[in-house]
């Protein structure tokens with residue numbers, strides 16, 4: 719297990735476009751008995767309702783979603799580039815069908831009971847503040863529905879307070 723230190727945003731140098739969109743992140747949720755993780759490359763970081771906040775979108779079909787909805791807590795883990803293949807695997811296989819955490823050979827650590835991926839360099843612990851199902855009638859740009867939701871597997875938008883930022 720690695721040692722992490724709490725950091726604050728003023729110490730952080732990160733480009734969210736790169737970090738989320740290009741490098742990707744792992745969304746992990748659950749408890750000490752069972753946790754699940756999945757790769758995500760859509761989302762945002764900023765401010766909401768007086769808090770540092772993370773915005774993530776999770777499709778209805780994801781097994782990880784069940785854990786987020788049950789615990790109302792999740793983590794975002796940002797591993798280094800050499801975990802690219804692991805992230806592809808965790809973003810393709812579902813934990814509903816196999817023990818993908820063992821398959822990916824990553825370890826789960828816990829911070830105040832919230833699971834994270836121990837191999838990450840940077841971790842955000844997040845508390846869900848709102849969960850909003852995206853509905854097709856809300857798209858102003860109607861092309862989004864046909865481009866991204868042919869299978870009607872709509873996202874839920876989670877807006878979460880980042881309660882702790884941990885760096886190795």
Ligand SMILES: Cc1cc2nc3c(=O)[nH]c(=O)nc-3n(C[C@H](O)[C@H](O)[C@H](O)COP(=O)(O)O)c2cc1C
Pocket residue numbers: 742754755756757758759760761775776777779780781782783805806808809810811812813814
């Ligand atoms: C690069 C990449 C980015 C992804 N981004 C998201 C995302 O932002 N939201 C989402 O719902 N699924 C996303 N996925 C798909 C999930 O990671 C994938 O369906 C995963 O197998 C779900 O696992 P689970 O069923 O164990 O939760 C992404 C996959 C990859 C490879």
